[in-house]
Amino acid sequence: MRENGYAEVLLKKALELTRRLDAKALVIIGIKLKKPLKVSVPILLVGKEVDNHNSLKTLPLPLSLGTKNLVNLASSFMIAEGMIEEGEIFIYVTPSTLGIRKAKKTVEVKDEFFSQIEHVFQEVLELAIELSLEGREGKPVGTIFVIGDTKNVMKYSHQMAPNPFKGYKINILDKESKEIIKEFAFLDGAFVISKSGRVLCAGRYLDIDFKRVSVNIPSGLGSRHLAAAGISKVTKAIAITVSESGIVRVFKDGKIIFEYNPRLH
Incomplete structure (x- = not known):
């Protein structure tokens, strides 16, 4: 059958x-x-x-x-x-x-998580899970994806290294784009993805002044998570982090609304 x-x-x-x-x-x-x-x-x-x-x-x-x-x-x-x-x-x-x-x-999930589910978010979440499980060339990798409100995200960030996506129309909704994105997951900083799914840049440093911005995340999380929480607080963007331990987290309004470790299941 x-x-x-x-x-x-x-x-x-x-x-x-x-x-x-x-x-x-x-x-x-x-x-x-x-x-x-x-x-x-x-x-x-x-x-x-x-x-x-x-x-x-x-x-x-x-x-x-x-x-x-x-x-x-x-x-x-x-x-x-x-x-x-x-x-x-x-x-x-x-x-x-x-x-x-x-x-x-x-599951460690807030009600706000369910209202964020749309095509671009689905694809980025799936990519984050794949990175958690596969890493890059078999090694753990940590990264940040920032989705939406790109005008303000760019305002609160700067380029750390030459942008590998400049001049290219790479979109997360195109299946073949995922492997391209994974190749640059080793770069320090964040990927910035528009609401339509276009990958604007990688290696973006998120400039958040935490003397002025208060976020609500558990103690013990590092600078990657702090930056993700911060950018989601000062803009309307959603941030997804992948930690080197494999945990995938989603941030909105400065707090974690979803937390999941694919390696444990």
């Missing part, structure tokens, strides 16, 4: 379980629906390329996060959206797995 055949069987079983166990929600991960589902509970579709049926709730996250983390994020999202109460049962299904979970906030 082909994989999509398994998905159809598992989806049918998920619907049966939802009814039999009186589950309060159904989470469908990475499966494209061919027709509307007949179920009385809220349905959440998870994945970057999910098709929305009858205005179902969607959570367009990269599947590279892995089932465990996608389920945890779906749980947090449904609680935040009022789709389910903490402690209630929900069913989740992927093209190869089926499971039962109690709704619980288990």
Whole structure:
């Protein structure tokens, strides 16, 4: 049986379980629906390329996060959206797995994270996760991606080294661009990416005066995280950091709204 055949069987079983166990929600991960589902509970579709049926709730996250983390994020999202109460049962299904979970906030994620999910953000987050897992030439790499509000980001930063992207139209939404971006992840400083996905520069030093700017991050985090928090505080940009230990963090308004270590899952 082909994989999509398994998905159809598992989806049918998920619907049966939802009814039999009186589950309060159904989470469908990475499966494209061919027709509307007949179920009385809220349905959440998870994945970057999910098709929305009858205005179902969607959570367009990269599947590279892995089932465990996608389920945890779906749980947090449904609680935040009022789709389910903490402690209630929900069913989740992927093209190869089926499971039962109690709704619980288990991922370090703030409600603001979910409102940032759009195509450019998805691609940068996925790239950050790939860098965490792969590094560069097999070695750990740390970097910063700053997305959006580029006019102000450029105002609060300066170039540390010649900009390798100057004069080129490299866009994060083009799949082949990811390998190009990875090649420059070794540069000190940040990548600056426009809201449309164009990579404006790499090796950008973020100039934040912390005597005037107050940010809310845990003690022990280094200058990379401080800079990311600072630029997200003084501009409307979102910053994503990859630490050499593999932790991916998302910053908005000077605070961490998402924290995840792909190497642990």
